[in-house]
Amino acid sequence: MSDGGPTAARFFERLADGRLRCQLCPHACYLADGQVGLCGVRRSQAGRLELPFAGAVSALAVDPIEKKPLYHFLPGTKAFSVGYLGCNLHCPFCQNYHISQEFTVQPQRLSAAELVQAAIESGCPSLAHTYSEPLIHAEFVIEAMRLARLAGLKNILVSNGYANGPVMAAVYEYCDAINIDLKSWRTDWYASELGGDLATVKASIALAVQKRIHIEVTTLVIPGKTDDPAAIEAAARWLASLDPDIPWHLSAYRPMYRYTIAPTRLASLQSLVSLAGRQLRHVHGGNLASAI
Ligand code: SF4
Numbered sequence: 582m583s584d585g586g587p588t589a590a591r592f593f594e595r596l597a598d599g600r601l602r603c604q605l606c607p608h609a610c611y612l613a614d615g616q617v618g619l620c621g622v623r624r625s626q627a628g629r630l631e632l633p634f635a636g637a638v639s640a641l642a643v644d645p646i647e648k649k650p651l652y653h654f655l656p657g658t659k660a661f662s663v664g665y666l667g668c669n670l671h672c673p674f675c676q677n678y679h680i681s682q683e684f685t686v687q688p689q690r691l692s693a694a695e696l697v698q699a700a701i702e703s704g705c706p707s708l709a710h711t712y713s714e715p716l717i718h719a720e721f722v723i724e725a726m727r728l729a730r731l732a733g734l735k736n737i738l739v740s741n742g743y744a745n746g747p748v749m750a751a752v753y754e755y756c757d758a759i760n761i762d763l764k765s766w767r768t769d770w771y772a773s774e775l776g777g778d779l780a781t782v783k784a785s786i787a788l789a790v791q792k793r794i795h796i797e798v799t800t801l802v803i804p805g806k807t808d809d810p811a812a813i814e815a816a817a818r819w820l821a822s823l824d825p826d827i828p829w830h831l832s833a834y835r836p837m838y839r840y841t842i843a844p845t846r847l848a849s850l851q852s853l854v855s856l857a858g859r860q861l862r863h864v865h866g867g868n869l870a871s872a873i
Pocket residue numbers: 603604605606607608609610617618619620621622623669717
């Protein structure tokens with residue numbers, strides 16, 4: 582074990598008034614000395630952007646790659662999976678809120694090299710950054726991906742896609758496969774409920790297609806929130822305009838964190854899968870055990 586290693590912040594700028602501005606995501610947090618960004622993990626300290634949670638690992642597990650979910654990349658294999666802490670969106674239905682929002686897990690510290698070594702020893706062909714939001718730890722993740730590629734591992738990200746274009750481009754340089762959450766097709770809902778914006782997520786998906794990264798997309802189907810057939814159809818049409826072979830996972834929701842809405846109805850999910858399937862070749866119903 583190590584102290585996490587000296588991961589230097591990369592995506593920020595110094596302002597004339599002494600504050601720092603984080604350039605990782607569209608929140609563009611202005612940080613006075615000692616302040617932490619909205620994601621809870623990037624901090625201004627003595628004129629430097631510090632990354633006190635770089636290499637702070639909340640979970641390590643060997644998962645079937647289909648659990649990411651990735652159904653069309655190295656199918657039937659296992660992915661060595663690592664989770665961190667924090668998120669730059671604040672979804673009230675987060676399925677991993679204990680590590681993304683509440684930091685109730687005591688992390689272990691690993692350097693990027695130690696993480697990759699653990700992945701190699703697992704015998705898995707891939708290393709997946711998942712569970713919480715990996716992009717807010719982009720500097721650490723990029724270093725781990727660089728080392729993993731040198732070691733012959735494939736690099737996987739499971740992400741909300743909520744980062745600025747230059748960050749996504751830097752991540753995609755080493756990324757082999759990504760699953761991005763397209764949480765809703767409603768711009769207003771992205772802003773009011775999640776604290777983000779749809780346009781940024783769409784840009785991250787489009788950039789992955791442009792750079793020929795294997796991409797699959799996931800949408801949690803929440804009754805009354807994200808299950809409008811017209812919105813599902815519009816999103817499917819947009820994805821198909823990028824590439825009709827993009828796999829889309831429509832996952833059943835179950836009540837979690839601050840949401841008490843009843844679980845997704847199986848018949849509703851199946852109907853939406855069928856609807857989206859008119860635009861896209863690979864639409865999968867997911868998390869069916871949670872449906873009612
Ligand atoms: S990554 Fe965090 S600190 Fe940086 S802009 Fe986004 S929320 Fe703010």
